[in-house]
Amino acid sequence: xxxxxxxxxYGGDYNPDQWDESVWEEDIKLMKALRVNAVTLPVFSWARxxxxxxxxxxxxLDKVVDLLGRNSISIIMATPTAAQPAWMSKKYxxxxxxxxxxxKHKHGRRVNFCPNNTDYRRLSGLITEKMxxxxxxxxxxxxxxxxxxxxxxxxxxxENCARAFRxxxxxxxxxxxxxxxxxxxxxxxxxYYNWEEIEVPSYLTEIMPSWLxxxxxxxxxxxxxxxxxxxxxxxxxxxxxxxxxxxxxTPDIPVxxxxxxxxxxxxxxxxxKHIDVISWDNYPTNNLPVSKPAMxxxxxxxxxxxxxxFLMEQASNQVNWEPQNALKRPGVMRMLxxxxxxxxxxxxxFFQWRQTRGACxxxxxxxxxxxxxxxxxxxxxxxxxxxxxxxLGKKTVGSRINSKVAMMMDWPNWxxxxxxxxxxxDLLYLDQLEKYYxxxxxxxxxxxxxxxxxxxxxxxIVVAPVLYMVMKETASSVEKFVESxxxxxxxxxxxxxxxxxxxxxxxxxxxxxxxxxxxxxxxDALYPDMTNKxxxxxxxxxxxxxxxxxxxxxxxxxxxxxxxxxxFGKDYYNGSPSLTENEFGKGKAVYIATEPEDDFMKDLIKxxxxxxxxxxxxxxxxxxxxxxxxxxxxxFTFILNYNxxxxxxxxxxxxxxxxxxxxxxxxxxTIPSKEVFILEN
Ligand SMILES: [Zn+2]
Numbered sequence: 001x002x003x004x005x006x007x008x009x010y011g012g013d014y015n016p017d018q019w020d021e022s023v024w025e026e027d028i029k030l031m032k033a034l035r036v037n038a039v040t041l042p043v044f045s046w047a048r049x050x051x052x053x054x055x056x057x058x059x060x061l062d063k064v065v066d067l068l069g070r071n072s073i074s075i076i077m078a079t080p081t082a083a084q085p086a087w088m089s090k091k092y093x094x095x096x097x098x099x100x101x102x103x104k105h106k107h108g109r110r111v112n113f114c115p116n117n118t119d120y121r122r123l124s125g126l127i128t129e130k131m132x133x134x135x136x137x138x139x140x141x142x143x144x145x146x147x148x149x150x151x152x153x154x155x156x157x158x159e160n161c162a163r164a165f166r167x168x169x170x171x172x173x174x175x176x177x178x179x180x181x182x183x184x185x186x187x188x189x190x191x192y193y194n195w196e197e198i199e200v201p202s203y204l205t206e207i208m209p210s211w212l213x214x215x216x217x218x219x220x221x222x223x224x225x226x227x228x229x230x231x232x233x234x235x236x237x238x239x240x241x242x243x244x245x246x247x248x249x250t251p252d253i254p255v256x257x258x259x260x261x262x263x264x265x266x267x268x269x270x271x272x273k274h275i276d277v278i279s280w281d282n283y284p285t286n287n288l289p290v291s292k293p294a295m296x297x298x299x300x301x302x303x304x305x306x307x308x309x310f311l312m313e314q315a316s317n318q319v320n321w322e323p324q325n326a327l328k329r330p331g332v333m334r335m336l337x338x339x340x341x342x343x344x345x346x347x348x349x350f351f352q353w354r355q356t357r358g359a360c361x362x363x364x365x366x367x368x369x370x371x372x373x374x375x376x377x378x379x380x381x382x383x384x385x386x387x388x389x390x391x392l393g394k395k396t397v398g399s400r401i402n403s404k405v406a407m408m409m410d411w412p413n414w415x416x417x418x419x420x421x422x423x424x425x426d427l428l429y430l431d432q433l434e435k436y437y438x439x440x441x442x443x444x445x446x447x448x449x450x451x452x453x454x455x456x457x458x459x460x461i462v463v464a465p466v467l468y469m470v471m472k473e474t475a476s477s478v479e480k481f482v483e484s485x486x487x488x489x490x491x492x493x494x495x496x497x498x499x500x501x502x503x504x505x506x507x508x509x510x511x512x513x514x515x516x517x518x519x520x521x522x523x524d525a526l527y528p529d530m531t532n533k534x535x536x537x538x539x540x541x542x543x544x545x546x547x548x549x550x551x552x553x554x555x556x557x558x559x560x561x562x563x564x565x566x567x568f569g570k571d572y573y574n575g576s577p578s579l580t581e582n583e584f585g586k587g588k589a590v591y592i593a594t595e596p597e598d599d600f601m602k603d604l605i606k607x608x609x610x611x612x613x614x615x616x617x618x619x620x621x622x623x624x625x626x627x628x629x630x631x632x633x634x635x636f637t638f639i640l641n642y643n644x645x646x647x648x649x650x651x652x653x654x655x656x657x658x659x660x661x662x663x664x665x666x667x668x669x670t671i672p673s674k675e676v677f678i679l680e681n
């Protein structure tokens with residue numbers, strides 16, 4: 001790991017340029033009181049630093065940097081390139097994006113730049129160069145933070161992007177004939193004879209809002225998916241344009257950009273190869289189950305194959321962008337902070353330091369509220385947390401999670417499923433991932449979220465919900481995994497198409513047909529008020545019920561060697577397989593031909609985990625989360641009690657030290673409501 005990342009960093013986004021200089025000393029005083037040891041700046045200060053194309057003014061930033069340095073507060077230095085100055089948009093109007101409706105934007109908001117605009121690339125590169133030259137030798141510079149939340153609002157669909165898209169396609173496919181073949185352009189007479197004929201897929205061309213408004217549809221999936229790939233690449237080029245400058249001056253300082261968890265427009269697995277430390281912004285809403293942020297933490301950890309990540313932003317209390325911005329209840333901010341660490345975070349950072357006085361984020365909580373002091377409920381919680389994190393020191397930093405279970409996740413697969421016209425508009429990729437994730441989560445079994453291209457050896461169970469788009473290499477790596485003894489679990493609408501969304505002919509699920517020992521003859525979409533039944537044939541002791549409900553999609557399956565474990569209980573395919581298992585080499589490939597109710601998934605997952613001797617550290621309880629991070633010969637077990645009541649936990653044999661209070665515990669212990677134990681042994 002990087003030398004300067006040797007403790008848990010605590011702090012957040014600091015925007016001193018939005019305040020009078022007279023409060024800066026007070027800021028430092030409060031930071032010290034809270035034990036803040038890192039701040040991120042100057043994320044949105046491009047206009048302040050560069051008042052015109054010819055003029056740069058770093059004087060105020062120099063003062064802040066000096067103040068932080070003198071007080072031993074580390075700096076995550078951000079390039080301010082997410083919000084170009086108004087003069088720049090005026091001088092270079094081509095820099096502004098054109099949205100999916102074909103509307104050329106005017107200056108406003110942020111991340112409102114065309115990623116293929118050469119003036120943006122030049123000017124963002126220049127300010128990055130100035131900053132790198134100026135601040136490269138700061139002893140308290142721990143990380144570079146490039147831009148902010150790439151692709152947050154919209155892709156660009158301008159003429160310049162259209163030209164760049166054609167070049168991208170030429171590089172990818174070589175000839176127009178190959179492009180026609182990959183996009184199946186014979187359909188609706190779309191054959192192209194010249195690259196110039198290709199338009200970008202927007203509402204003016206191939207994209208259409210769906211009849212029911214749930215997700216956009218497209219007439220040409222191959223083209224639409226390629227445009228997403230191209231846009232993800234275009235923003236990546238903006239990122240790399242700045243990284244190249246940074247690395248020239250500070251090759252040993254890690255570089256990051258803040259991700260947004262499950263953010264559809266950008267292929268984070270693809271980007272992760274170019275990023276030193278993954279960081280992300282976690283804003284779970286109060287009314288969602290805690291398994292949702294847990295899954296996103298695991299995804300962020302999975303991007304770089306288990307490497308710890310930075311929690312770059314979270315809110316100390318309420319946000320401003322929900323319809324109802326509920327307060328975080330007492331203890332929740334602290335619990336969510338420890339949840340991040342429990343899943344692999346090595347920092348707890350907030351947006352932002354001081355609550356802004358005007359504009360849309362003035363009612364978004366910050367560390368220092370409008371009242372101007374920390375003698376508040378949130379202030380007291382933040383003070384306690386700062387003290388605790390300081391006490392943890394570097395113990396957990398760099399530690400890893402050893403999961404025996406992996407879940408596959410893939411951005412192009414996500415795009416393909418949700419661009420698909422059929423079979424069911426209610427089929428949403430994240431919903432499906434979350435259902436399977438929750439089954440493991442409720443059993444306190446740790447899951448790595450990995451890309452299908454990642455190495456599968458080392459796992460006992462690999463789950464791939466709706467892995468619709470499958471590369472040849474993935475199919476063979478999954479076969480190898482099962483042959484050598486692994487259990488692979490997949491579902492309906494998997495193995496269907498290649499990277500261009502062309503159906504793999506010869507019977508679904510083409511890529512997995514041999515492995516699963518079956519073929520799917522028909523795919524039935526159920527109306528929202530319709531259900532079917534999964535009727536168990538095989539009597540697994542973990543399956544608590546004989547019949548489970550299912551919905552969304554039902555496959556009509558013909559087995560070709562697979563064993564039928566359950567059948568459908570209704571409709572004309574009553575009695576045909578709904579759950580199958582195929583022995584393949586030393587392992588098994590399991591197919592779930594519908595969307596089952598949650599109990600079914602939990603029971604089935606329990607069954608296969610038992611088969612592989614994968615257990616929770618303690619007996620699973622409702623509202624209790626357990627993870628383990630390991631470093632050298634030390635194990636750190638996190639037990640989080642989200643319940644409103646205390647719980648009693650029976651620890652396995654041994655003595656454990658609770659790192660939060662130093663107490664040595666063993667046997668039966670009591671964990672109060674909204675409390676976390678970090679047990680070292
Ligand atoms: Zn553009």
